[in-house]
Amino acid sequence: MSTTTADPGVFHLESVVNIGHDLRDNPSADFLTQLRERFPTEREFDAMLTRKMQRRPQPRRLVSGLDELTASLNAFLQDHLPGSFSVSNVHWLAGGASKIQVAFALEWDDPQVGRTVTEMVVRMEPQESLNATSRMREFQLLRAFEGTLPVPRVFWVDADGHWFPEPALIYAYATGVSAPSEGERQTTGVGNKFGAALRPILAQQFIEHLAAIHTFDYRKADLDSFDIPESGTPQTALWQLNRARRVWDEDRGEDLPLLEVAANWLDRNAPLLDQPSIVHGDYRSGNFLFDEPTGQITAWLDWERGHIGDRHRDLAWITLPQFGQYADDGRLLVSGLVPLDEFLEAYERASGLSVDKKRLHYYKILNSFQLIVSSMGSAYRVSRIGKSHQDVLLTSLEGSAYIMAEEIRAALVEEEN
Amino acid sequence: MADHNKNALLAAARALDEVIIPAIDLKDPLAHEQARIISKYLKLLESRFDYVYDRVRFELMHYCNLGAQVQGEADRVSPTIAGELKATVKEARLLLARAGSSMPAMDASTKRLSALLAAVVRTCADADEGIRSAIEHAVLDASKELLDAQRSWFLPQGWDRAPEAVPHLDSAFTIGLHTDPAVRV
Numbered sequence: 114m115s116t117t118t119a120d121p122g123v124f125h126l127e128s129v130v131n132i133g134h135d136l137r138d139n140p141s142a143d144f145l146t147q148l149r150e151r152f153p154t155e156r157e158f159d160a161m162l163t164r165k166m167q168r169r170p171q172p173r174r175l176v177s178g179l180d181e182l183t184a185s186l187n188a189f190l191q192d193h194l195p196g197s198f199s200v201s202n203v204h205w206l207a208g209g210a211s212k213i214q215v216a217f218a219l220e221w222d223d224p225q226v227g228r229t230v231t232e233m234v235v236r237m238e239p240q241e242s243l244n245a246t247s248r249m250r251e252f253q254l255l256r257a258f259e260g261t262l263p264v265p266r267v268f269w270v271d272a273d274g275h276w277f278p279e280p281a282l283i284y285a286y287a288t289g290v291s292a293p294s295e296g297e298r299q300t301t302g303v304g305n306k307f308g309a310a311l312r313p314i315l316a317q318q319f320i321e322h323l324a325a326i327h328t329f330d331y332r333k334a335d336l337d338s339f340d341i342p343e344s345g346t347p348q349t350a351l352w353q354l355n356r357a358r359r360v361w362d363e364d365r366g367e368d369l370p371l372l373e374v375a376a377n378w379l380d381r382n383a384p385l386l387d388q389p390s391i392v393h394g395d396y397r398s399g400n401f402l403f404d405e406p407t408g409q410i411t412a413w414l415d416w417e418r419g420h421i422g423d424r425h426r427d428l429a430w431i432t433l434p435q436f437g438q439y440a441d442d443g444r445l446l447v448s449g450l451v452p453l454d455e456f457l458e459a460y461e462r463a464s465g466l467s468v469d470k471k472r473l474h475y476y477k478i479l480n481s482f483q484l485i486v487s488s489m490g491s492a493y494r495v496s497r498i499g500k501s502h503q504d505v506l507l508t509s510l511e512g513s514a515y516i517m518a519e520e521i522r523a524a525l526v527e528e529e530n
Numbered sequence: 531m532a533d534h535n536k537n538a539l540l541a542a543a544r545a546l547d548e549v550i551i552p553a554i555d556l557k558d559p560l561a562h563e564q565a566r567i568i569s570k571y572l573k574l575l576e577s578r579f580d581y582v583y584d585r586v587r588f589e590l591m592h593y594c595n596l597g598a599q600v601q602g603e604a605d606r607v608s609p610t611i612a613g614e615l616k617a618t619v620k621e622a623r624l625l626l627a628r629a630g631s632s633m634p635a636m637d638a639s640t641k642r643l644s645a646l647l648a649a650v651v652r653t654c655a656d657a658d659e660g661i662r663s664a665i666e667h668a669v670l671d672a673s674k675e676l677l678d679a680q681r682s683w684f685l686p687q688g689w690d691r692a693p694e695a696v697p698h699l700d701s702a703f704t705i706g707l708h709t710d711p712a713v714r715v
Contacts, residue, residue: 371673373669
């Protein structure tokens with residue numbers, strides 16, 4: 114065969130083989146435009162990824178210290194509070210690979226209760242985050258779910274990083290623990306163990322809260338930073354897939370042909386959406402706090418992956434083995450709380466929504482795909498350019514990618530047979 | 531000759547564990563977390579130090595084999611990519627056959643091979659189903675040995691839920707279902 118311009122591989126030769134560190138570390142406007150055109154996704158996802166790439170060539174600066182953040186906080190409050198206020202006890206919070214969190218006490222005139230002292234948290238992007246997500250969307254989701262779910266009261270958002278070094282959210286400090294006080298904690302919240310007494314108490318709430326999220330009427334809330342996917346189409350699945358594919362092309366430091374096979378399969382098999390739901394996006398143990406003596410969940414956190422889409426995205430995420438634990442009888446306890454089959458049945462009863470096994474399977478593969486992109490692609494690039502506050506933690510995520518890659522490989526081999 | 535590299539890595543990890551971490555202010559949990567991560571990584575690296583060259587060589591062998599295997603199908607989806615793949619496989623074989631090929635040279639060849647294979651898979655998405663299936667099947671089949679080897683490398687980190695299924699490091703970089711007869715290992 115002769116080589117002509119009709120060879121479809123020429124495009125991929127250019128866009129895969131001839132793109133290296135130079136262009137990924139210092140992306141050109143053309144490179145960014147091509148990615149946006151090739152991988153259409155939700156507007157806000159596109160905006161966050163575009164912002165990330167446009168800012169990537171900026172010089173690296175040291176992680177903001179407490180003095181700098183306190184100054185930003187005071188400037189923000191000066192412009193947002195009508196009365197006098199006082200900030201004290203500013204201190205770092207631990208935990209999490211992608212966001213900087215600082216707690217503080219604010220003495221102020223709370224419109225709800227009058228003069229008071231409120232413990233609050235600033236949640237901010239580092240200069241470049243493992244996950245480039247929207248503080249405005251988190252703000253809108255937290256506000257939407259006040260009164261429906263235990264969520265921290267959210268006060269303000271600096272959506273564009275006008276006062277703070279980067280976009281930031283301020284919400285109430287939530288009391289509670291993410292894991293029992295006895296037992297090993299993981300930085301990412303994954304791998305926590307609950308005892309036999311706590312499990313049923315937490316499990317019931319875990320299921321009821323998820324049902325509440327998925328049945329929430331998003332049309333009645335101010336969620337203008339969200340796009341609503343079309344029912345009866347594969348749009349939501351393709352938005353999610355495209356976002357992940359775009360991030361892989363923006364961030365990776367190496368190629369993994371297996372991941373391309375997975376992308377092809379995900380594209381070919383994108384399922385139709387029956388009913389749009391709000392999706393938390395990272396619903397699992399480690400992302401809720403609870404009162405240890407009573408077992409009552411006090412707050413659901415980490416809504417940065419939230420979107421309107423297919424509930425199976427959450428269901429599949431929750432059921433990933435890496436977010437669960439195995440009971441003595443060998444059954445997977447989702448989030449260490451409840452056996453998988455019981456969880457799905459209880460969810461259907463609580464929500465009135467069906468669980469489609471085929472879609473669950475699809476989103477399980479898509480979720481693993483996204484996690485590999487994040488832990489092998491973004492974690493590499495962000496730590497390489499040195500712009501997060503957790504570079505060394507990000508480098509330690511690489512090993513997890515191969516476990517998930519083997520799960521995808523095995524699932525796709527089963528599909529072939 | 532004494533192994534000063536591994537000695538220094540372990541000494542650095544001990545310094546972190548016994549001197550530096552205890553001295554970090556408890557009010558700085560981020561510093562604590564990161565210091566512990568660094569200590570763990572230094573220990574991981576020390577335990578894998580003797581296998582670094584084998585790993586680089588193995589990855590090149592893996593992609594060289596896969597590249598040779600899909601050459602025929604690649605030519606049917608993209609003669610341009612297939613031509614590049616053929617040349618790069620040839621270069622990889624020379625590197626593998628030569629004693630003392632440098633790690634950067636092997637890494638660069640691996641990088642190009644894996645990128646060409648990724649391009650083949652992307653291109654075959656729109657190809658005839660038979661060709662697409664053949665290429666994707668070859669990648670899926672070959673990937674097991676690569677993933678097993680990587681899982682072996684990272685085993686001490688504790689991610690793996692089936693550690694008993696992971697090959698020992700001593701054999702992880704010599705496994706292979708496909709052996710390229712053009713290369714004598």
